[in-house]
Amino acid sequence: MPIGQPIELLCGLKLSNRIIKAAMEESLGTVDNQPNEYIYRLYERWAKGSFGLLLTGNVQVDERYPGLMTDLMVPTAMEESLGTVDNQPNEYIYRLYERWAKGSFGLLLTGNVQVDERYPGLMTDLMVPSKEKIDIEKWKRYANVCQSYGTPTIVQINHAGRQSPMGKRPFRQPTIAPSPIPMTIGDNILAKMLQSLIIGTPEEMTQSQIDETVQKFVNAAEIMFQAGFAGVEIHASHGYLISSFLSPKTNKRRDEYGATPKDRMRFLFQIIDGIRAVVPQSFAVGVKLNSADFSTGGLTEDEAHDQIRWIDEHGSIDFIEISGGTYEAPAMMGTEDQSRPERTRRREAYFIEFAAKVRRTTSIPLIVTGGFRTRQGMNDAILSNACDLVGIGRPTCLQFNLPELLLDRNITDEDAQAIRYDIRGTKIFNLLPITGVGSGIGTLWHNWQMHRVAIENREPDPTLT
Known part of the structure; x- marks a missing residue:
């Protein structure tokens, strides 16, 4: 079957199948935002799941700018939200990814890991410390847990940019962005007050x-x-820092970083070239991009x-993951479905039509993530040549070995699908006049499922309300 076929990325990395465990917020970082026992436990479960690849939740590259305060960070990926006080890998992360490692995925992609501890996406993001502060053994253990059953694992690295909340920086120090344009979470007084208090207006970045x-x-x-991961994915979508350079709505610069549409690519290209200069060719480097912002002027x-x-044309990239939306218009969470044409809504994957269009433009392997639930839908996507790999996120919080079910030829196509579940009690939150609250509750519900495995050492519960 198509999803069971092996594939080799441009760097030479070989995946046993086409099923990717997509990045999600794990929210398992602790006070230091480094890998910990929770992260290890979680990824050990995924490691057993027979995925072709594991992709971590995003790891922040600057500890001053987290996406969440529980992001993993490099101090100076789906967020697991399992970072502890140091925002480093921990027992919760290890436990979670050990479960995924057992799940027969062809590749695991971690939740986004922040590259700057000052700018997390969440305070529980994992973050990458400076070389002087890094405890490399925690990251080595994280890599070992994820890959303990043979599934390559790629770390999603990120900078939250203007979407980073206060908390890791001195009081009232603004976040950073290509232009001083704040994130909008609503037009009413409550939304504007929360935006001002929690996020604020970014300052325009200097050279x-x-x-x-x-x-x-x-x-x-x-x-x-150095830790032993198979590669990194540069997070350039969903309104984070790199994404804000790429979008005309948030990049109003008139210099070499924004004067023309191609100039808006310069920041990303400098990151790609810088990474390629310090890692071997066999180390995978991918990028996650928006198919559109789904907002006016975006x-x-x-x-x-x-x-x-x-x-x-630039080269040096081994795969492209296609997503879409920002936290002002979170299409990546499926919240835009009802506004799209009926023929699009009938398709399983959110971004498959865009992927089919760009397939004629590039030979770089494409990953489409979002909406896949059935073996038939995944096989059809690959057979149509719209994408080379399929990413599955939220269902893997309930079924850590989902690839084993999908790849079992003794199971009919009708039965080879992710568990169906309904998150009860979320619709009322959509009535709140703040963008993304309803979809955010859905994210929180899946965080709870991951935390049951990573922190409580219990099985997921689809009836949780």
Whole structure:
């Protein structure tokens, strides 16, 4: 069957099948935002799951700018939200990924790991410390747990940019972005007050800050190579820092980083080139991109198509993961489905039509993540040549060995699908006049499932309300 076929990435990394455990917020970072026992336990479960690849939750490259305070960080990936006080890998992360490692995935992609501890996406993000502060043994253990059953694991590295909340920086120190345009979470007084208190207005990055941030991504990738991971994925979607450089809505610069649509790619290209200069060719480097921002004035599909063409021409990338939306319009969570044409809503994957269009533009392997639930839908996506690999996120929080079911030829296509479940009690939150609250509750519910495995050492519970 198509999803069971092996594939070799451009760097030579061989995957046993086409099923990817996609990045999610694990939210397991502790006070130091480093890998810990929770992370180890979680990924040990995924490691057993027979995936072709594991992709971690995002790891932040600058500890001043987390996405969540529980992100893993490189101090100076789906968020697991299992970082503890140091935002480093821990027992919870190990436990979670050990479960996924057993799940027969062809590849594991971690939740996003922040490259700058000042700018987390969440305070529980894992973060990559500076080379002087790094406890490399925690990251080596993280890599070993994830890959203990033979599944390659790639770390998603990130900088939250203007979407980073207060908490890791001195009081009222703003976050950073290509232009001083704040994130909008609503037009009402409550939303504006929360935006001002929690996120604020970013400052426009200087050349010095751009150079510093590029180096943080480079350092993070080098540390992941030294720890033994198979590669990194540069998070350039969902409104985070790199994504905000790529979008005309958030990049109003008139210099070499924004004067033209191709100039908006310069920041990303400098990061790619910097990473390639310090890691061997066999170390995979991928990028996650938006197919569109799905907001007025944001990145369009035509512009995203051009960006993929320019990446193809630039080279040095082993795969492209296609997603879409920002936290102002979270299409990546499926919240935009009802506004799309009926023929699009009938398809399983959220971004498969865009992938089919750009397939004619690039030969770089494409991953489509979001919406896949059945073996038939995944096989159809690969047979149509719209993508080379399929990413599965949220269902793997309940079924850590989902690939084993999907790849079992003794199970009919009708039965070879992810568990169906309904998250009860979330619709009322959609009535709140704050963008993304309803979808955020869905994210929190899946965090709880991961935490049951990683922290409580219990099985997931789809009836949880």
